Amino acid sequence: MKFFVDxxxxxxxQEAHDLGVLDGVTTNPSLMAKEGIFGHDNVMAHYxxxxxxVDGDISAEVIATDFDGMVREGELLxxxxxxxxxxxxxxxxxxxxxxxxxxxxIKTNCTLVFSAGQAILAAKAGATYVSxxxxxxxxxxxxxxxxxxxxxxxxxxxxxxxxxxxxxxRHVMHLVQCAExxxxxxxxxxxxxxxxxxxxxxxxxLQKFLADHAKGSK
Numbered sequence: 001m002k003f004f005v006d007x008x009x010x011x012x013x014q015e016a017h018d019l020g021v022l023d024g025v026t027t028n029p030s031l032m033a034k035e036g037i038f039g040h041d042n043v044m045a046h047y048x049x050x051x052x053x054v055d056g057d058i059s060a061e062v063i064a065t066d067f068d069g070m071v072r073e074g075e076l077l078x079x080x081x082x083x084x085x086x087x088x089x090x091x092x093x094x095x096x097x098x099x100x101x102x103x104x105x106i107k108t109n110c111t112l113v114f115s116a117g118q119a120i121l122a123a124k125a126g127a128t129y130v131s132x133x134x135x136x137x138x139x140x141x142x143x144x145x146x147x148x149x150x151x152x153x154x155x156x157x158x159x160x161x162x163x164x165x166x167x168x169x170r171h172v173m174h175l176v177q178c179a180e181x182x183x184x185x186x187x188x189x190x191x192x193x194x195x196x197x198x199x200x201x202x203x204x205x206l207q208k209f210l211a212d213h214a215k216g217s218k
Contacts, residue, residue: 001179004057004187006167008035008046012190013053019193024056026109026131026167026187028087029063044080051081059109059129061087062097070097078106085109085128090118095125102126109165119151123160129185134178135168144168145177152182172196 002023005016008031016022027050032038037046047060058081062073070093074086078101085107088094098108102125109129110122114137122130132151134144151164163184169175170188172195178186 001183002056002185003193004059004165004185005190005193006031006169006187007189008032008037008050010046010049010053013050016190016193017053021193022054022056023185024058024083024187025050025054026059026087026165028061028111044076047077047080047084051083054083056083057085057107057129058083059085059087059111061111062089065089065091065093067093067096067100070094071100074101074106074108087111087131088127090114090122095121098122098125098127102128110162111167114147116147116150116154119162119164120154123155123158123162127162129163129165131165131167131187133168134166134174135170137168138170145174145181148178148183149181156182172198 003021004024004026005013006026008027013025032043037043050058060077062070064070064073070088077084077086086101087109088097089112090110098110101108107128109131110127111131113119113130113132119130132147137144148166165185165187166178166183167187169186169192172192175186175192
């Protein structure tokens with residue numbers, strides 16, 4: 001399973017990269033705003049900086065919601081770097097834009113997916129990635145992980161090449177369960193990835209090894 005970090009913070013991206021397990025980055029307008037990045041030129045420059053750090057796919061989201069606008073923005077984003085993936089919302093014109101990009105060899109990530117039906121449309125249109133939102137479904141008392149399982153099963157039935165990118169992953173168990181269910185990618189905050197390091201028995205065991213070593217060194 002690939003690990004993407006869901007952030008626009010360069011320091012976090014660098015830290016994830018330095019850990020040695022980072023495969024890519026996902027961003028969105030909210031994450032850009034959180035870092036105080038506004039305006040077309042500033043956003044484009046920021047994507048270039050991310051591309052300098054990460055040797056992997058980087059999802060850059062269009063703002064337009066009409067077909068022509070999404071195509072125009074997406075083509076500009078794709079020109080920035082070969083690793084840019086154009087992130088497109090799951091709406092009618094979004095599906096049309098995904099087909100347009102797919103036919104031209106531009107990678108896409110269909111975002112804001114909340115049902116298996118939407119995931120089928122994204123795959124049929126040729127999306128590189130589909131992003132079902134696990135945590136946001138949990139927030140409305142719906143099993144987000146069940147959706148991951150359903151999409152993985154359907155894609156397997158028909159050999160769709162679209163990768164299942166589990167998004168809105170909020171904690172370590174979300175990540176582990178997505179891996180169990182066969183998600184191709186998980187995107188999450190850096191804290192979730194580093195949370196995989198933690199186990200009390202690891203800490204206790206290391207303390208004992210170091211203590212025993214110290215005794216032997218006296």
